[in-house]
Amino acid sequence: MGFINLGMATPTRRLELICMFLMQVAYVLTIAQLLLSKEIQLVxxxxxxxxxxxxxxxxxxxxxxxxxxxxxxxxxxxxxxxxxxxxxxxxxxxxxxxxxxxxxxxxxxxxxxxxxxxxxxxxxxxxxxxxxxxxxxxxxxxxxxxxxxxxxxxxxxxxxxxxxxxxxxxxxxxQSFDHPSDTLVSGQKFPLGSILFAADPNWPYSSAGIYSARVQEYSNDLSLFVDFDHPGYTGPIPDYNQSFGSDRYWTLGTEYAEIVNSWTPYQARYVELNDGLTVFNQNGAPVIHAPSNNLNPDNFFAEYARLEPDGNLITYVFLGGPGSAGWQVNFQALSSLCEHPNACGPYGICIGNSAAAQKCAGCPVNFKPVEPSDLSQGCTPVKHLSSLCGPAVNLLELDGVTYSLFQNFYWFGELIPTYPSLLVSKAQCRAACLDDCACTAAFWYNATFPGQECFKLHGSVHTIQNTVTGPAGYHTAFIKIIT
Known part of the structure; x- marks a missing residue:
């Protein structure tokens, strides 16, 4: 931009020169702004x-x-x-x-x-x-x-x-991959010993420490656990006895999965999210694979898996084709309300023979809703237990109900419970809990195999589920109360 001599110009020419000068200044400022903007973007x-x-x-x-x-x-x-x-x-x-x-x-x-x-x-x-x-x-x-x-x-x-x-x-x-929060992304390895913790339902930046996901070495599986009494539990998870620490309520090997290689215990080393969730052994070979549902393989595709605040493990895929852009649910570990360990809160009863019909139905006798307008918040005893033993302690008997933590998982023809069980009659199950000062409830099943089973719960009681198969008398709960 050259020197402008206004002294020799006519008034009209002076105005033209001033306008030209201002236009040049504006141009320089615009270029400088663009350069500055580009520099910020580069940084x-x-x-x-x-x-x-x-x-x-x-x-x-x-x-x-x-x-x-x-x-x-x-x-x-x-x-x-x-x-x-x-x-x-x-x-x-x-x-x-x-x-x-x-x-x-x-x-x-x-x-x-x-x-x-x-x-x-x-x-x-x-x-x-x-x-x-x-x-x-x-x-x-x-x-x-x-x-x-x-x-x-x-x-x-x-x-x-x-x-x-x-x-x-x-x-x-x-690396951040070694310290996951509640989410796995494509290509991320989730090794044996690592823990995913679900986020606090009221604050997505931190964990409440109740629900967790881990690789189980013995069963070569990815499992979900809940710990109502010791949130954030990071101790060892026993293979069978889940009566302390965390309690298992779902495994990848029971749903949405294909056994790829022959099953041998103590082989699992890590899970990876890559076109679905896969459990790998120490040689890097897949053991269990739950494939993703990529309907548009020629378009942009991404996926992530998240342990949601309610304890459900969900994988999402991003389909980038026309009319299908956005995150979509690929699969979810828990497909119905009553499968969630705390769907209806402490002592709440979840009913419904189909996923669409399931709902929280209220409280057992001698219990009342925490919030009558929201049955998902659970129930509280009319008379609170000050001790789990003594002459005033009795057992409330409920027929036709079960408990999500006492599920059986089928592995190579063998039913392995997530909780230790007693092979006893209904009367013996009742007595076993009543005489145990640490037992808060017991659940008895008259199963075809392995027979009559009694599961004692040590810790807080959460959602109770009505059974959808078999006679009501084949599934009974005993819950400690004050009479």
């Missing part, structure tokens, strides 16, 4: 950052800052400031989202950091010079990768959605 679009990189919110609430974005897939590492967190929950979260609309949250850094929180203020995520990735609020650390002084030189968000901390030789020191 945001980076999938790698070095030591010392820091991202911060403004501390004003509802702030989302994109730290990294994968090179070719729509995964983003976001720093989020979420006001209104329940007591004991942080307000700052580092999450990985699959951004294809609608966005899906697939990982949370501080998913199990309940009780470690700050009252408010600016959230920051920093890869320190020591190689430790730290999430903080108002300067107080909420979560870290615990990788200080382990040779970390950079952070990268891979196209798979895996967040990795790398050495200078690109070796992985830490």
């Amino acid at each position: 945001t679009a980076q999938n790698t950052a070095k030591l010392g990189s820091t991202w911060s919110t403004l501390g004003h609430g509802q702030q989302v800052v994109t730290a990294l974005i994968s090179a070719s897939n729509p995964y983003r590492l976001n720093l989020q400031e979420v006001p209104g967190a329940p007591v004991g929950r942080p307000q700052c979260y580092a999450t990985i989202n699959f951004e294809n609309p609608p966005p899906v949250q697939v990982w949370v850094a501080n998913y199990l950091s309940n009780g470690i929180y700050s009252a408010g203020g600016i959230c920051s995520l920093k890869l320190g010079l020591d190689g430790n990735l730290v999430l903080s609020q108002s300067g107080s650390a909420i979560w870290s990768s615990q990788t200080a002084n382990k040779g970390v030189q950079s952070i990268q968000l891979l196209n798979s959605g895996n967040l990795v901390l790398l050495t200078s030789a690109q070796a992985i020191v830490w």
